[in-house]
Amino acid sequence: MAWPSTEPIVDIRDLSVHYGLRGGSLARLIGSDAGTVKAVDGINLTLRRGEVVGLVGESGSGKSTLGRALLGLAPATEGSIEFEGQDLADLSGRRLRALRRDIQMVFQDPSAALNPAMTVEEAVGDALRVHGMRSASERRTKVIDALERVGLSPVELFLEKYPRDLSGGQKQRVVLARAIITGPSVLVADEPISMLDMSVRAKILQLMLDLKQDLGLTYVYITHDLASAKFFCDRIAIMYLGRVVEIGPTEEIFANPRHPYTKALLRAIPDPDPGRQLPRDLPRGEVPDAASPPFGCAFHPRCNEATPICGWESRDLRALIEGHWTRRSAEEYAGERSIVGDLDHLDKPTTGATIGSAGSAETRVFLDRVRAEKPDEPIWGGIDAINDVGSGVRVQFREGVDPALRRAGEVQVACVLYPDEPTGVEAAESDRDRPPPPPEPVSAGINRRTVGLTVVGLIAALLPFVAFAGITREFVQNGVLTSYSRINVLGILGGVVAFGCGWALLTKGGGAERAPWWKAVGVVVALLGVLQFLHGSSLLVAVSPCQSERVDSTWCR
Amino acid sequence: MRKVLRAMAKPFTDTTGTARWMLVAGIVITAIFVICAIFAPLLAPYGFAQASAEGVRFPKAGPPSGDHLFGTDRLFFDVFSRTIWGARTAIQVVLLSILICVVVGVPLGLVSGYYGGWFDRILLLVMDALFAFPSFLLAIVFSFLLTDILGGSVLAVALSLSAIYIPQYYRVVRNTTVSAKEATYVEAARAIGASDFVIMRRYLFQNVVQSVPVIGTLNAADAILTLAGLGFLGLGIQSTDAAEWGHDLNRALEDAGSGVWWTGLYPGLAIVLLVTGLTLVGEGLNETINPTLRVRRLLPVHMPAREER
Numbered sequence: 001m002a003w004p005s006t007e008p009i010v011d012i013r014d015l016s017v018h019y020g021l022r023g024g025s026l027a028r029l030i031g032s033d034a035g036t037v038k039a040v041d042g043i044n045l046t047l048r049r050g051e052v053v054g055l056v057g058e059s060g061s062g063k064s065t066l067g068r069a070l071l072g073l074a075p076a077t078e079g080s081i082e083f084e085g086q087d088l089a090d091l092s093g094r095r096l097r098a099l100r101r102d103i104q105m106v107f108q109d110p111s112a113a114l115n116p117a118m119t120v121e122e123a124v125g126d127a128l129r130v131h132g133m134r135s136a137s138e139r140r141t142k143v144i145d146a147l148e149r150v151g152l153s154p155v156e157l158f159l160e161k162y163p164r165d166l167s168g169g170q171k172q173r174v175v176l177a178r179a180i181i182t183g184p185s186v187l188v189a190d191e192p193i194s195m196l197d198m199s200v201r202a203k204i205l206q207l208m209l210d211l212k213q214d215l216g217l218t219y220v221y222i223t224h225d226l227a228s229a230k231f232f233c234d235r236i237a238i239m240y241l242g243r244v245v246e247i248g249p250t251e252e253i254f255a256n257p258r259h260p261y262t263k264a265l266l267r268a269i270p271d272p273d274p275g276r277q278l279p280r281d282l283p284r285g286e287v288p289d290a291a292s293p294p295f296g297c298a299f300h301p302r303c304n305e306a307t308p309i310c311g312w313e314s315r316d317l318r319a320l321i322e323g324h325w326t327r328r329s330a331e332e333y334a335g336e337r338s339i340v341g342d343l344d345h346l347d348k349p350t351t352g353a354t355i356g357s358a359g360s361a362e363t364r365v366f367l368d369r370v371r372a373e374k375p376d377e378p379i380w381g382g383i384d385a386i387n388d389v390g391s392g393v394r395v396q397f398r399e400g401v402d403p404a405l406r407r408a409g410e411v412q413v414a415c416v417l418y419p420d421e422p423t424g425v426e427a428a429e430s431d432r433d434r435p436p437p438p439p440e441p442v443s444a445g446i447n448r449r450t451v452g453l454t455v456v457g458l459i460a461a462l463l464p465f466v467a468f469a470g471i472t473r474e475f476v477q478n479g480v481l482t483s484y485s486r487i488n489v490l491g492i493l494g495g496v497v498a499f500g501c502g503w504a505l506l507t508k509g510g511g512a513e514r515a516p517w518w519k520a521v522g523v524v525v526a527l528l529g530v531l532q533f534l535h536g537s538s539l540l541v542a543v544s545p546c547q548s549e550r551v552d553s554t555w556c557r
Numbered sequence: 558m559r560k561v562l563r564a565m566a567k568p569f570t571d572t573t574g575t576a577r578w579m580l581v582a583g584i585v586i587t588a589i590f591v592i593c594a595i596f597a598p599l600l601a602p603y604g605f606a607q608a609s610a611e612g613v614r615f616p617k618a619g620p621p622s623g624d625h626l627f628g629t630d631r632l633f634f635d636v637f638s639r640t641i642w643g644a645r646t647a648i649q650v651v652l653l654s655i656l657i658c659v660v661v662g663v664p665l666g667l668v669s670g671y672y673g674g675w676f677d678r679i680l681l682l683v684m685d686a687l688f689a690f691p692s693f694l695l696a697i698v699f700s701f702l703l704t705d706i707l708g709g710s711v712l713a714v715a716l717s718l719s720a721i722y723i724p725q726y727y728r729v730v731r732n733t734t735v736s737a738k739e740a741t742y743v744e745a746a747r748a749i750g751a752s753d754f755v756i757m758r759r760y761l762f763q764n765v766v767q768s769v770p771v772i773g774t775l776n777a778a779d780a781i782l783t784l785a786g787l788g789f790l791g792l793g794i795q796s797t798d799a800a801e802w803g804h805d806l807n808r809a810l811e812d813a814g815s816g817v818w819w820t821g822l823y824p825g826l827a828i829v830l831l832v833t834g835l836t837l838v839g840e841g842l843n844e845t846i847n848p849t850l851r852v853r854r855l856l857p858v859h860m861p862a863r864e865e866r
């Protein structure tokens with residue numbers, strides 16, 4: 001394998017992709033959000049030409065979202081992605097589509113990634129067709145070439161086949177052929193082998209390595225399987241809840257894992273050698289809800305090296321108490337339960353948790369009992385104070401630390417156990433890869449689309465009034481109305497357009513920041529649109545009598 | 558060529574028992590009417606508005622005889638000929654209206670489902686309102702409006718029938734589009750740089766029109782009834798413009814009291830038969846295309862007998 005050059009090909013800076021959870025349109029109007037999922041949350045990553053970077057993490061850690069963002073398929077909420085010096089966010093839809101020639105994607109499920117109604121030839125050739133290659137015979141030559149490259153031979157046998165006639169491995173080869181046919185330089189492979197049979201996995205990975213060699217590709221390899229990443233990647237980025245928690249050369253990650261999450265993932269790799277029975281445990285517990293991640297270090301509820309400053313909060317207290325109860329008898333549980341009362345309110349994350357319903361003293365005794373059972377839990381160190389309030393106590397947690405990615409030896413780690421250690425050249429390098437620059441001012445959220453929508457909306461809303469003024473003048477001068485119907489149409493059309501613009505402003509305006517200011521503008525434009533629409537259509541009603549004979553004809557000539 | 562044949566034979570090969578027989582019976586019945594429609598000038602002994610042959614006037618409301626197989630009606634027309642010509646009118650109207658429905662409903666559903674948003678919501682509202690409206694009433698209103706503009710032509714009736722069926726095509730296509738656009742292959746198409754138009758045309762279209770043939774045939778049956786209903790009310794096509802069963806039934810109403818049964822029976826039978834045929838085809842197709850109804854043909858598995866050693 002050629003050693004990757006140091007020339008950066010893709011540069012991801014502070015990238016965030018947030019998905020708004022759907023509230024009602026009323027909620028959106030008022031501006032109260034139903035919450036956001038930070039699928040990708042401030043990631044910095046530089047791909048060097050010719051290397052293979054692995055993104056590893058459990059389900060929901062944002063791997064796919066990051067990969068899709070590289071193709072502009074997931075819109076960046078913040079930050080930038082530069083490909084060969086071009087920022088993807090600056091590109092228009094058409095230019096972005098043209099750019100997808102250079103960055104391509106391979107999907108997890110090859111059966112789903114192929115249109116069931118297209119033959120192999122059509123499917124692979126369509127990548128050329130959408131980029132303007134009209135001649136079918138030219139396309140055919142290239143398709144044959146690509147299919148040969150991915151090892152589907154004899155090619156003639158496959159050209160006319162539908163995806164349903166192919167095996168999983170063959171389908172994935174077709175997907176690969178479609179991805180390489182446009183001559184890309186970066187390939188995002190989203191779990192390309194996880195849906196395949198064991199027997200073909202290694203072959204597909206080997207094929208991908210060969211393709212990389214022959215075509216000079218750069219890979220982003222997404223997986224939750226560290227074993228294949230070890231075989232395949234030059235560098236590995238471990239992701240957890242939208243962040244990179246550890247990144248570094250593959251050998252170093254495996255030889256010397258630093259982040260507790262990385263260690264847990266490594267322990268979970270099935271050992272092919274049954275003689276060496278290592279403890280195999282996934283990190284305890286579930287991946288938390290991405291819509292309201294834990295305070296401090298997002299990994300702390302599952303971390304077995306956690307410290308008092310890792311961000312303890314009310315939900316951890318609830319988990320602790322409920323864990324305690326699983327080890328009690330039914331009577332003990334009933335007694336303790338009546339002391340502490342309901343715990344549901346602890347689900348609302350806060351650093352000041354109030355519990356207890358049967359008196360402060362009893363609650364303290366109960367907490368001491370829980371503590372005595374597990375005195376080593378770091379959560380106890382994370383408690384600043386316990387104060388009496390009403391019939392219970394208020395547990396005050398200390399403010400947690402959200403560790404940034406910092407250099408530690410050959411890798412970078414986001415964990416309080418590894419404080420910063422910048423030295424010499426590495427310091428400069430780590431500076432580049434370190435997050436947060438000062439937050440951008442709100443005005444940066446005003447983008448071209450917002451301004452365009454406002455201008456178009458206002459013109460659409462006001463133009464009919466202007467036209468109407470001219471006609472009014474005409475009426476005053478001549479005493480005759482001539483062009484009612486034109487105003488109707490203008491008014492109705494203008495109203496609809498203005499309302500559309502207003503609505504778009506209301507829901508999508510203001511760029512990333514969603515400044516309330518633009519909601520106000522949106523409301524005004526939309527209201528003007530409604531007014532204009534009503535005006536136009538009421539004229540329609542007012543005019544229709546003119547069509548009948550009853551009305552004085554001087555009014556309706 | 559073989560692919561096309563195989564695709565056409567798919568409904569047969571995929572069905573078993575009742576479903577297959579429904580399909581076959583339906584296709585046979587429908588085919589007979591289609592043949593009548595195409596070869597009406599050859600099959601019918603007289604024209605649909607012909608009251609005399611070789612200078613001899615037909616009898617008024619004459620009973621079935623050698624010259625007039627199904628008898629004649631009070632306008633001196635030959636009932637047999639009118640029944641056959643009626644097939645032509647019915648098939649013309651239905652084909653035209655299905656064509657209009659598909660041309661309007663499918664693209665609307667595709668665009669509305671793909672883009673979503675307020676355009677989708679408004680269109681959905683309009684279509685649901687149309688759909689919720691009593692369809693026959695709607696047909697009456699539209700044919701009133703359209704016959705004013707276009708006269709009592711086939712086109713006018715076909716258009717007013719389309720108006721009541723478009724919402725169904727729209728709805729089905731829109732809903733399938735909404736779910737199909739989430740498929741990975743659509744994302745994959747976007748990833749190779751396809752534009753929205755290309756995605757809709759080359760990726761979604763073929764996958765969302767699957768159920769259109771079923772709606773088409775089922776609606777065709779319904780459309781025959783609606784057409785006859787309109788004719789029965791005296792709306793739509795007039796006797797002298799074309800032969801139309803519903804209209805003939807309307808005129809036969811007065812005959813029934815006076816013992817003239819043949820003017821009503823044959824057009825009525827034609828309607829019943831064609832509607833039955835089309836419904837059978839529709840249901841049969843539905844069974845093959847709709848996977849929730851489909852019962853797969855089970856082929857018995859034969860294990861080779863174990864060899865004695």
Ligand SMILES: Nc1ncnc2c1ncn2[C@@H]1O[C@H](COP(=O)(O)OP(=O)(O)OP(=O)(O)O)[C@@H](O)[C@H]1O
Nearest residue numbers: 019037039058059060061062063064065066224290
């Ligand atoms: N279109 C979307 N709308 C809303 N939320 C989304 C969307 N796409 C992803 N998410 C959320 O973003 C988070 C990250 O999802 P993503 O698919 O990137 O994870 P992943 O690491 O690829 O997981 P997996 O291993 O299951 O593929 C998840 O919580 C997911 O629910």
Ligand code: SF4
Nearest residue numbers: 297300303310415416
């Ligand atoms: S900061 Fe480090 S030690 Fe603390 S919880 Fe996170 S991973 Fe564990």
Ligand SMILES: [Mg+2]
Nearest residue numbers: 063064065190
């Ligand atoms: Mg994924």
